[in-house]
Amino acid sequence: MTAVPNDAAIVRERIESPTGQSLRRFLADRFSAAAMGIVLLFVLLAVFAPFIAPHDPYETDLFRRLQPPAWMEGGEWSFVLGCDGLGRDILSRIIYGARVSITIGLAVVMIATVIGIVLGLAAGYLRGWVDIVISRIVDILLGFPYLIFAIALMAMMGPGLKNIILALVLKEWVVPARVVRGEVLAAREMEYVEAARAVGAPRRYIMFREILPNILSPVIVVSTIRMAHVIILEASLSFLGIGVQPPTASWGSMVADGRAFVLDAWWVSTFPGLAILALVLSINVASQGLRDAFDPKFSD
Amino acid sequence: MTHQEPPPLLDVRNLEKVYHLNDGLLQRVMREPPRVLRAVDYVSFSVQPGETLGLIGESGCGKSTLARTVLRLHEPTSGSIVFDGKDITRIPLAEMTALRRRMQIIFQDPYASLNPRKSVEQIVGLPLALHGVAKRGELRDRVVAMLENVGLKSGHLGRYPHQFSGGQRQRIGIARALILNPSFVVCDEPVSALDVSVQAQIIALLGTLKRELGLTYLFISHDIGVIGHVSDRVAVMYLGDIVEIGPTRALLNAPSHPYTKALLSAVPQIDAGSRRERVKLTGDLPSPLAPPSGCKFHTRCPFAMDVCRREAPVLRKNGRDALAACHLLEIEHAA
Numbered sequence A: 001m002t003a004v005p006n007d008a009a010i011v012r013e014r015i016e017s018p019t020g021q022s023l024r025r026f027l028a029d030r031f032s033a034a035a036m037g038i039v040l041l042f043v044l045l046a047v048f049a050p051f052i053a054p055h056d057p058y059e060t061d062l063f064r065r066l067q068p069p070a071w072m073e074g075g076e077w078s079f080v081l082g083c084d085g086l087g088r089d090i091l092s093r094i095i096y097g098a099r100v101s102i103t104i105g106l107a108v109v110m111i112a113t114v115i116g117i118v119l120g121l122a123a124g125y126l127r128g129w130v131d132i133v134i135s136r137i138v139d140i141l142l143g144f145p146y147l148i149f150a151i152a153l154m155a156m157m158g159p160g161l162k163n164i165i166l167a168l169v170l171k172e173w174v175v176p177a178r179v180v181r182g183e184v185l186a187a188r189e190m191e192y193v194e195a196a197r198a199v200g201a202p203r204r205y206i207m208f209r210e211i212l213p214n215i216l217s218p219v220i221v222v223s224t225i226r227m228a229h230v231i232i233l234e235a236s237l238s239f240l241g242i243g244v245q246p247p248t249a250s251w252g253s254m255v256a257d258g259r260a261f262v263l264d265a266w267w268v269s270t271f272p273g274l275a276i277l278a279l280v281l282s283i284n285v286a287s288q289g290l291r292d293a294f295d296p297k298f299s300d
Numbered sequence B: 001m002t003h004q005e006p007p008p009l010l011d012v013r014n015l016e017k018v019y020h021l022n023d024g025l026l027q028r029v030m031r032e033p034p035r036v037l038r039a040v041d042y043v044s045f046s047v048q049p050g051e052t053l054g055l056i057g058e059s060g061c062g063k064s065t066l067a068r069t070v071l072r073l074h075e076p077t078s079g080s081i082v083f084d085g086k087d088i089t090r091i092p093l094a095e096m097t098a099l100r101r102r103m104q105i106i107f108q109d110p111y112a113s114l115n116p117r118k119s120v121e122q123i124v125g126l127p128l129a130l131h132g133v134a135k136r137g138e139l140r141d142r143v144v145a146m147l148e149n150v151g152l153k154s155g156h157l158g159r160y161p162h163q164f165s166g167g168q169r170q171r172i173g174i175a176r177a178l179i180l181n182p183s184f185v186v187c188d189e190p191v192s193a194l195d196v197s198v199q200a201q202i203i204a205l206l207g208t209l210k211r212e213l214g215l216t217y218l219f220i221s222h223d224i225g226v227i228g229h230v231s232d233r234v235a236v237m238y239l240g241d242i243v244e245i246g247p248t249r250a251l252l253n254a255p256s257h258p259y260t261k262a263l264l265s266a267v268p269q270i271d272a273g274s275r276r277e278r279v280k281l282t283g284d285l286p287s288p289l290a291p292p293s294g295c296k297f298h299t300r301c302p303f304a305m306d307v308c309r310r311e312a313p314v315l316r317k318n319g320r321d322a323l324a325a326c327h328l329l330e331i332e333h334a335a
Helices: A007-014 A018-028 A030-047 A090-126 A128-143 A146-157 A161-172 A174-187 A191-198 A203-239 A251-261 A267-294 B025-029 B063-070 B093-099 B120-131 B136-149 B166-178 B196-213 B224-230 B248-253 B258-265 B306-310 B327-334
Strands: B010-021 B035-047 B052-056 B078-083 B103-106 B184-188 B216-221 B233-238 B241-247
Touching: A018 A030, A018 A267, A030 A090, A030 A267, A090 A128, A090 A161, A090 A174, A090 A203, A090 A251, A090 A267, A128 A174, A146 A161, A146 A203, A161 A174, A161 A203, A174 A203, A191 A203, A191 B103, A191 B166, A203 A251, A203 A267, A251 A267, B010 B063, B035 B063, B035 B078, B035 B241, B052 B063, B052 B224, B063 B184, B063 B216, B103 B166, B120 B136, B120 B166, B136 B166, B166 B196, B196 B224, B216 B224, B224 B248, B233 B248, B233 B258, B241 B248, B241 B258
Parallel strands: B052 B216, B052 B233, B103 B184, B184 B216
Antiparallel strands: B010 B035, B010 B078, B233 B241
16 A cells, blocks of 8 residues: 555644644743643642652651751751651651642632632623622722731631631632633623624523633633642641641641741751742743743734 | 515614613712713614615714614614514514524624634534534534535534635635524625625625525625625615615615715726716714714715704605605705
8 A cells, every 4th residue: 555645634733723722832832841840740749649758747756856858967868858846757748748739729729710710701791780799899809918818717717728728719719700801801892702692692602612712811821820829828827827737748837847946957947948939930930831822912 | 556565574663772881880970961872873674585785884884783783682772673574672582592593694804703712613513503403413414515505615624713714714604694594694794804806706605695595685884886786775874874775776876865975976986987976075974972963964964954954854765766864855856
């Protein structure tokens, strides 16, 4: 047989959805793709923590109290980043701490984005009293400082993972809701929306199937940036002692633990602090890459 | 004159569409007088089955609003719209949705009217899916058949709008409008966003489809050449009013309203020998928020009289098969 003309391959390449094009542009940007790689690395650490962590993160050993990192005098390679005030392996605790940060970051942003999309679509497309009510609630919530709002709610509900997520979601949905509403106000005037109405599409269809796919890019970009904020907020709450409760390892509470001996044993709070920095920075860089790739200026 | 006309497919009586501007909270608190934009000002006309009614006028005169109000894409303020013997002015939305199978629209901008995130198959197949007309298996076949009808190929099914030229996109828009077998189609400036060479193709396609499918068009354009070519009858709009309406040939050869004359004078003439009387317009289109008193055209009309400033003329027979709204005709008539 002679070679079959690979028309199919050519056609497949030409037929690419706008989303596919954006993703390809994102991966072409090495710097932000690398940042996304680091984020994914943290996700993997979180998911497979029990298999990766060299020690039990909760096992205390008073003989190893404040043991320095391996490269310093008195350090041991099996406890690379040293031990904390109770002799627990810091590296293992950082790996387990990734679970808290990633879980809360993802959960809060995903729930908030879904709520924000629904309410933002309703406000922007239906207008009228729906818009007035939703927009006023958004304005009111925007008036509260984030951390104080979260502290107040945590004080009422008590600590715990679920309550942190709930407290942060109650405020966080405002951000995607505002973005979505603004985008919908612009998109609803497009002729393809009128075209869908003209063929008899119901409002729900127009909101979720015609408009939503066209405004999703900026929402995804904003949500990614917000995930970095949420992770810092969780760390702040845990640092203040009203977040995740001990002995669960959270980067924020680990920083707080090391506060007392930061001059003698700097590693106890420095390494979890660096973990926060690395994750948040990577998310920010990756989200900027996403923004560039999905920017309507470059998409056809 | 015993010739009995068949009942019109579309009969519009005294249709009015008003937009209320700045009636926001602040304005209501400040008790500012509400600003009213009467985009369609008590307009009446009818369209016979199989006919093409051309609607012409400057941008902003209310052509598109009129067409969209007729389709209930915008809600009419008052008046009545009777489609195929049924008054659809106030019928509930669910009932209107069912009727959309028979009333469709082709849009002006083939770039904005196709959702960039949907493939051709999804766009053209949507009306079928929404109305449950085609079963899953035959949906694709119906879409392919429709695409071939408008000069596209089945290989285009999976492509996205950005992969097509303007003319091809307009063909997709036409396929979407016609796949439900409508009887009445509004063509809202379907060629004004296209290159001249492509315009001719699309106009020819619309003509062919009209003959094959027995369509009735309400054809909107600001291009007299296009309107003269496609229409059986023409209506001229100015600031929300129909100022003249009649058979295409009579209206274009012997216009009786000064505005129609001015529009026709603006068309360049190739044959220098047959100079028509020229009517030049002065001034700008007045703001539709504050339309002139009496005849709305009097601020720009070279023949304006006192009565024009006081009284709005009504549409009346001009003696040449057409109806025109102008005080000059009444004087002519009285004389």
